[in-house]
Amino acid sequence: AEDLLDRREAAFPTLQEICLNKIIENIISWEKDSTTTNNNTLFAQLRETLGGISNNNLDSLAKALSKNRALNDSTLQLFLKTDMKSLTFHDCSKISYEGYKTLVIFSPHLESLTLNMCGQLNNEALMYIAEKLPNLNSLTVDGPFLINEKTWNEFFQVMAGRLREFNISNTHRITDDNLTTLLSTSQNVLESLSLSRLDSISNYAIIPQYLQCSTFHTLRIEYPYNEEDVTDEVVINILGQVGQSLKTLSLDGCLELTDSFVINGMGAFLSGNSNVNTILEDLSLGELDQLTTDSLVYVLSQISFPSLKTFSIKRCIQLEDAVIQELLLNSAKNSLVNLNLNSAKMLTDQAFTLMECPELEYIDLGFVRCVNNKVIELLGKQNPKLKLIDAFGDNRVAESFKLREGLTVVGLQSDSI
Amino acid sequence: MSDVREEDTVTLIASDGTKCAIIKKAAIISPVLKAMIQGPFQEKDEVTLPDIGPDVLDKVVEYLELKCRSVREGGDNDETAIAQFKVPPEMSLELLLAADYLNV
Numbered sequence: 001a002e003d004l005l006d007r008r009e010a011a012f013p014t015l016q017e018i019c020l021n022k023i024i025e026n027i028i029s030w031e032k033d034s035t036t037t038n039n040n041t042l043f044a045q046l047r048e049t050l051g052g053i054s055n056n057n058l059d060s061l062a063k064a065l066s067k068n069r070a071l072n073d074s075t076l077q078l079f080l081k082t083d084m085k086s087l088t089f090h091d092c093s094k095i096s097y098e099g100y101k102t103l104v105i106f107s108p109h110l111e112s113l114t115l116n117m118c119g120q121l122n123n124e125a126l127m128y129i130a131e132k133l134p135n136l137n138s139l140t141v142d143g144p145f146l147i148n149e150k151t152w153n154e155f156f157q158v159m160a161g162r163l164r165e166f167n168i169s170n171t172h173r174i175t176d177d178n179l180t181t182l183l184s185t186s187q188n189v190l191e192s193l194s195l196s197r198l199d200s201i202s203n204y205a206i207i208p209q210y211l212q213c214s215t216f217h218t219l220r221i222e223y224p225y226n227e228e229d230v231t232d233e234v235v236i237n238i239l240g241q242v243g244q245s246l247k248t249l250s251l252d253g254c255l256e257l258t259d260s261f262v263i264n265g266m267g268a269f270l271s272g273n274s275n276v277n278t279i280l281e282d283l284s285l286g287e288l289d290q291l292t293t294d295s296l297v298y299v300l301s302q303i304s305f306p307s308l309k310t311f312s313i314k315r316c317i318q319l320e321d322a323v324i325q326e327l328l329l330n331s332a333k334n335s336l337v338n339l340n341l342n343s344a345k346m347l348t349d350q351a352f353t354l355m356e357c358p359e360l361e362y363i364d365l366g367f368v369r370c371v372n373n374k375v376i377e378l379l380g381k382q383n384p385k386l387k388l389i390d391a392f393g394d395n396r397v398a399e400s401f402k403l404r405e406g407l408t409v410v411g412l413q414s415d416s417i
Numbered sequence: 418m419s420d421v422r423e424e425d426t427v428t429l430i431a432s433d434g435t436k437c438a439i440i441k442k443a444a445i446i447s448p449v450l451k452a453m454i455q456g457p458f459q460e461k462d463e464v465t466l467p468d469i470g471p472d473v474l475d476k477v478v479e480y481l482e483l484k485c486r487s488v489r490e491g492g493d494n495d496e497t498a499i500a501q502f503k504v505p506p507e508m509s510l511e512l513l514l515a516a517d518y519l520n521v
Binding site for chain 2: 061063064
């Protein structure tokens with residue numbers, strides 16, 4: 001079962017692992033040999049030894065390295081001296097601040113940079129990023145806890161007028177003052193803003209007055225430190241400002257939100273053109289445990305969401321079958337790809353009888369107690385593209401069900417590690 | 418998969434048109450190749466891989482056949498099998514990308 005969770009088939013190492021080891025081995029041996037020669041020839045030698053690689057492939061390379069947790073200052077060398085415009089590192093935990101500086105110096109054309117788990121990114125390296133990357137307009141950072149308040153302000157000042165996307169999560173050192181600076185320096189261009197698990201931000205109420213870009217498309221406000229900071233009123237005001245252009249709305253963990261936000265916010269401002277919202281693709285209302293069936297049924301019956309691909313009502317524990325039934329009556333039924341119903345414990349197996357979504361690939365049914373073998377088999381039969389069902393904590397699901405090929409069920413009690 | 422016989426082979430075609438035969442049982446270790454060979458859009462017994470060069474493809478085939486053999490023998494000789502499998506450094510990057518694509 002451990003293999004199942006890791007999506008792994010056998011203990012035989014994968015070809016990817018073998019290659020990575022080879023690459024890392026080579027880089028390290030080159031570094032040892034080349035302490036006397038200058039850096040430039042090191043890259044040239046690396047390229048020569050390891051074989052050329054096109055810019056398109058670099059992204060796949062970054063993914064492969066991160067997936068194998070093998071991105072460090074040595075493997076970072078592979079990305080230097082290129083004319084790449086966008087770079088995503090999913091796991092930077094092993095990159096030192098010197099590594100970031102070299103990256104920035106040698107890839108000056110970057111427009112979009114994503115650094116997840118960037119624990120070693122410090123003040124100096126962040127300012128380097130702002131100053132040495134003249135085209136940068138999108139920054140996503142997760143866990144930049146070495147960067148202090150003063151540096152964030154300086155960063156936003158330098159980036160004034162060109163920061164289109166700013167997404168940040170997991171740090172306690174970005175403050176209300178920084179948020180004000182960000183919003184006031186980038187108010188006309190900012191299109192995407194994500195604030196997740198930030199312990200020192202409480203004044204979310206200032207956000208709506210600054211969001212002025214007509215193409216604003218992504219808003220995530222997740223897990224505020226004090227739940228009282230994100231109230232119905234705040235979210236309704238924000239939706240009033242940008243609701244019509246939103247593609248992604250995520251309010252996971254804003255526990256203070258109630259039905260009022262659903263009816264007066266979503267109902268009023270996500271209505272699109274004559275109650276058909278063709279823009280919204282991703283709606284996540286995880287852990288909003290005060291929401292009730294009535295409000296969501298109202299919104300889903302009023303507004304049609306023909307583009308909705310991802311919908312999450314994870315741990316909205318009061319919701320009942322009617323929400324699912326209304327969702328299946330909505331045009332979203334034909335576009336849904338991911339559906340998360342984790343811990344919606346009031347649901348009964350009736351909710352699933354009509355679930356026939358042509359595009360659905362993934363459904364999380366963890367801790368939905370009513371789920372049994374029949375439901376699993378039915379979902380497999382009625383949803384042709386369904387690939388994965390999460391069924392953690394569903395103790396009525398026994399091993400004996402029949403599945404069609406291509407569908408996996410994860411989290412069964414009978415699996416043991 | 419009971420219909421896969423021991424002697425069945427598939428032809429893989431590299432970017433420059435070089436053909437390379439591989440036992441079907443070994444090819445379907447890669448979920449990507451498996452879908453191409455057995456899925457609804459069958460490409461008969463030839464699969465074109467325009468992104469993979471001939472040398473790299475040879476290496477991939479070598480790996481898949483090695484793994485296939487190892488699985489059949491119950492994985493007892495894994496370590497010696499892996500030790501035999503050598504990746505030339507100049508190929509490692511391209512091979513990594515090919516491996517990522519084929520998901521092996």
